[in-house]
Amino acid sequence: MVAASRLLVELVIRERAAALTNVEVRPTTEVVGLVLSDDGRHVTGVRTEAPSRVEQADLVVDASGRAALAAHWLPGLGFPAPETTEVNAHWGYASRFYRLPEGVIGPVVGGFPLGRAGSGPPSTRGGFLLLQENDPWLVTLSGCAKDFPPGDETGFLAFARSLAFPQIGEVIPVAEAISPIRTWRNTVNRRRHFERVADRPEGLVVMSDAACAFNPIYGQGMSVASIGAIDLHTELETQRGLAGRSMVGLAGRYAARSAESIRYAWDAACRADYRVPGFVGAPPPEGYLDAQSYYDRVVALSRDDLGVYEKLSGTNQLIHGPEWLDDPDLRATVRARWDELGALMGYEQGS
Numbered sequence: 001m002v003a004a005s006r007l008l009v010e011l012v013i014r015e016r017a018a019a020l021t022n023v024e025v026r027p028t029t030e031v032v033g034l035v036l037s038d039d040g041r042h043v044t045g046v047r048t049e050a051p052s053r054v055e056q057a058d059l060v061v062d063a064s065g066r067a068a069l070a071a072h073w074l075p076g077l078g079f080p081a082p083e084t085t086e087v088n089a090h091w092g093y094a095s096r097f098y099r100l101p102e103g104v105i106g107p108v109v110g111g112f113p114l115g116r117a118g119s120g121p122p123s124t125r126g127g128f129l130l131l132q133e134n135d136p137w138l139v140t141l142s143g144c145a146k147d148f149p150p151g152d153e154t155g156f157l158a159f160a161r162s163l164a165f166p167q168i169g170e171v172i173p174v175a176e177a178i179s180p181i182r183t184w185r186n187t188v189n190r191r192r193h194f195e196r197v198a199d200r201p202e203g204l205v206v207m208s209d210a211a212c213a214f215n216p217i218y219g220q221g222m223s224v225a226s227i228g229a230i231d232l233h234t235e236l237e238t239q240r241g242l243a244g245r246s247m248v249g250l251a252g253r254y255a256a257r258s259a260e261s262i263r264y265a266w267d268a269a270c271r272a273d274y275r276v277p278g279f280v281g282a283p284p285p286e287g288y289l290d291a292q293s294y295y296d297r298v299v300a301l302s303r304d305d306l307g308v309y310e311k312l313s314g315t316n317q318l319i320h321g322p323e324w325l326d327d328p329d330l331r332a333t334v335r336a337r338w339d340e341l342g343a344l345m346g347y348e349q350g351s
């Protein structure tokens, strides 16, 4: 894994955005509301504070993140709030930066949540140790089903030592901590179904976390945000051909396109969280267990089939879709090795 810090990612994106001649960044300005046309059907701008003014716009894009401002503001403007679907497996993180003395570690070591396949009962605990840029190392501990990693020094080390793999617990005592321990527990998967809204204002598009926020443990949010930006570009091009400068029709088409683009990432995050004991929220869809047992065996197959591994990585990183999973040859291979592959993933024989 190549890990870039959040600071680096945001710096590079900000520099690129600021270099566009038609982009102006107003870092201290807060958006406090939407402005509607006299007939109440079109969003024509936003109200801001610092400075306090009305900003006119042909199109307003809500990218306010988990704050999801438009979803909260729409009912006050006479429009229905979108239906919301939530799946919460009660994950929490605790993270800390370290500097490691020379020679302590060679290649990156780590593990991922729910323990290792075939290594006994699944654990609620996981963690990883990643080198960010050239320095420092990041230790992130995670727990689900409310088995939250603690934010105090003693508890953090004890949690690391309780993992199914020893490396992180061994590294922490010889490493120099260079940050406080930070914790995070707002990990619910929350999707606002703007595509199902029957009555919406024109001139308003809601994207990325404001429309669909994922459990961050699966690392999908930024890719989904990028895909949303590409979708917006596509729909704006279509709109220009259909309606010139008018934005009528764009909001509904964007919501429909975006719902399709989000589908796999959403299903993947929920599929993983449905396995966590005590998850709350929307129940798994029909056929979920069958799809899951097939998918798990494809994961097992990827251990010794590089082609399958590459496709699986590409799909999990949202580089391409999951259609290849339905390939008849792949299905036949998995069927022929069903019990053997299932055993690798902890399934009982014949299940």
Ligand SMILES: Cc1cc2nc3c(=O)[nH]c(=O)nc-3n(C[C@H](O)[C@H](O)[C@H](O)COP(=O)(O)OP(=O)(O)OC[C@H]3O[C@@H](n4cnc5c(N)ncnc54)[C@H](O)[C@@H]3O)c2cc1C
Pocket: 029, 030, 031, 032, 063, 064, 065, 066, 067, 069, 184, 207, 208, 209, 210, 214, 216, 218, 219, 220, 221, 222, 223, 225
């Ligand atoms: C702990 C954690 C770890 C994560 N790890 C990963 C990862 O490894 N990989 C990955 O792909 N994703 C990860 N994510 C998810 C990723 O951060 C989000 O999906 C992504 O940032 C969403 O982008 P966004 O633009 O929708 O929202 P945000 O990045 O949240 O940006 C929203 C912006 O809107 C601004 N804003 C809000 N209200 C107002 C207002 N009233 N006026 C003006 N501005 C306002 C905020 O200040 C903020 O700058 C992680 C998230 C968390 C919380």
